[in-house]
Amino acid sequence: MNTVELTVNKRNVQRAIEPRTSLADMMRDTLDLTGTHLGCEHGVCGACTILVDGVPTRSCITFATACDGADITTIEGLDSDEIATELRAAFTREHALQCGYCTPGMLVSARDLVLRLPEADEKAIRVGMSGNLCRCTGYVGIVRAVKSVIEARRARDIASEPNAGRTVLGPAGSGHKACTVSEKLAPTKPITTEATAAIAPLAIPDFTPSTVMEQSFTVAHPPAKVFALFDDIAAVASCLPGATLTGTPRPERVEGGIKVKIGPISANFDGAARVERDEAHLAGRIIGIGNDQRSRSTTQGEIRYRLVPEADGAATRVELAIGYSLTGMLAQVGRSDLVRDLATRLVAEFAGNLDRRLSGGTPSVPTAAADLNGISLVFGLFRDRAARMLQRFTGHGGAT
Ligand code: FES
Numbered sequence: 001m002n003t004v005e006l007t008v009n010k011r012n013v014q015r016a017i018e019p020r021t022s023l024a025d026m027m028r029d030t031l032d033l034t035g036t037h038l039g040c041e042h043g044v045c046g047a048c049t050i051l052v053d054g055v056p057t058r059s060c061i062t063f064a065t066a067c068d069g070a071d072i073t074t075i076e077g078l079d080s081d082e083i084a085t086e087l088r089a090a091f092t093r094e095h096a097l098q099c100g101y102c103t104p105g106m107l108v109s110a111r112d113l114v115l116r117l118p119e120a121d122e123k124a125i126r127v128g129m130s131g132n133l134c135r136c137t138g139y140v141g142i143v144r145a146v147k148s149v150i151e152a153r154r155a156r157d158i159a160s161e162p163n164a165g166r167t168v169l170g171p172a173g174s175g176h177k178a179c180t181v182s183e184k185l186a187p188t189k190p191i192t193t194e195a196t197a198a199i200a201p202l203a204i205p206d207f208t209p210s211t212v213m214e215q216s217f218t219v220a221h222p223p224a225k226v227f228a229l230f231d232d233i234a235a236v237a238s239c240l241p242g243a244t245l246t247g248t249p250r251p252e253r254v255e256g257g258i259k260v261k262i263g264p265i266s267a268n269f270d271g272a273a274r275v276e277r278d279e280a281h282l283a284g285r286i287i288g289i290g291n292d293q294r295s296r297s298t299t300q301g302e303i304r305y306r307l308v309p310e311a312d313g314a315a316t317r318v319e320l321a322i323g324y325s326l327t328g329m330l331a332q333v334g335r336s337d338l339v340r341d342l343a344t345r346l347v348a349e350f351a352g353n354l355d356r357r358l359s360g361g362t363p364s365v366p367t368a369a370a371d372l373n374g375i376s377l378v379f380g381l382f383r384d385r386a387a388r389m390l391q392r393f394t395g396h397g398g399a400t
C-alpha cells in the first residue's frame with residue numbers, strides 16, 4: 001500500500017491505496033465522489049475527466065500515487081464555480097444532455113475551453129471537446145451551450161486566459177513533486193490513524209458564496225461595546241452554539257470547529273477562519289473553510305456584519321450577511337431552506353448569548369448546543385414550516 005496525500009475539492013485527504021489504484025477509483029471508491037464517471041476506462045471517452053492542478057485529466061488512466069501532493073477538483077468541487085454554473089445553465093437551456101452520463105466530464109473540459117478560447121469559434125470548440133464522447137445528443141446542443149457561454153463572457157469583457165493560466169504542462173501529476181531518486185527509494189510514509197486525520201486547510205481563500213442570507217438582531221448595548229466584544233474571538237465563539245476553538249486565536253488565523261445536527265443530519269466541521277475589522281464603519285468580515293470528515297463535505301463560509309446604532313446609541317442592531325457554499329454529501333441533503341432555518345436559529349441563540357455576555361452573564365452555550373442537536377430544533381423547523389403552509393392556504397398569519 002502507498003500513502004497518497006491530495007487536496008481534493010479544497011479538502012486535504014490522505015489515503016492508503018494500492019499502487020495500481022487509478023485516480024478515478026480513488027475518487028469514487030474512497031472519497032464517494034461518484035460524479036466522476038467511468039465509461040471506457042481506457043482514456044477514450046472522457047467521462048472521467050477531472051482537474052489535476054487545474055489541467056483536465058483522464059482520471060481512469062492516471063495512477064493516484066503519481067499525483068501525490070496534487071490539487072484535484074472533481075465535478076462536485078465545481079458546484080459554486082462561476083463558469084461551471086454558467087455552463088450548467090447553458091447545457092439545460094440548449095438540451096445538451098440526455099442521459100447525462102458524459103456530462104460531468106463534458107463540463108470539466110468545456111470549462112477549460114471557456115477559460116482558454118479567445119472567441120467562440122465553433123471549429124475550435126468541436127476540436128477542444130473531441131476528447132469527450134456522448135452517445136445521446138449528437139453534440140449540437142453541447143457545442144451551442146459552450147459557444148453561448150464563451151460569447152456571453154467575452155461580451156462582458158471577460159478575457160480568455162492563455163493556457164488557462166497554467167505555467168506547467170506535462171503528464172498529469174508531474175508538476176507538483178520534484179521527486180529525487182533518494183526520495184523514490186525512501187521507505188513509504190507511515191500511515192496515520194485510518195489515514196483520515198483532519199488537516200486544517202493552510203490557506204483561507206476568498207470565494208463567492210453560492211447562498212447568501214441576511215439576518216439581524218438588536219441588543220440593548222451601545223455599538224462601541226458590541227464592537228469591542230466582537231474583537232474578542234474567544235468570547236464570540238463562546239456565544240455560538242456548537243463552536244469550539246483549538247489553539248490561540250489570532251485575527252489572521254482562528255482554528256476550531258462547529259458541530260451541527262438536524263435530526264439524522266450530523267456534521268462536525270473542523271477548519272480555520274480569518275477575521276477582518278473595519279473600525280471606521282463598525283463592520284467586519286469572517287471568512288472560513290471547514291471539512292466534515294464523516295460526510296466528506298466541505299464548506300466555505302463568510303459572515304459580514306455591520307453595527308447600526310439604535311435608541312439614540314443605547315442599543316445596537318447587528319446586521320449580518322451570511323454566505324456559504326457546501327460541497328460533498330451534505331450538499332445533497334442539506335437543502336438551502338433547511339440550512340436557512342438552522343442559521344436563523346443559530347443567530348437567535350447567538351444573539352441571546354451575546355446579550356447575556358454583554359450584560360456580564362455567562363452564555364448558556366451547552367444548553368443551546370444540546371437544543372440545536374435535539375428534537376426541539378426539528379420540531380421547531382416543522383412547526384415553522386407548517387405555520388407557513390397554513391398561512392399560504394388560508395391567507396392568514398399563523399402563530400410561530
Ligand atoms: S473512463 Fe476515462 S476516458 Fe473513458
Ligand code: FES
Nearest residue numbers: 098100134135136
Ligand atoms: S448525454 Fe448520454 S452520453 Fe452524453
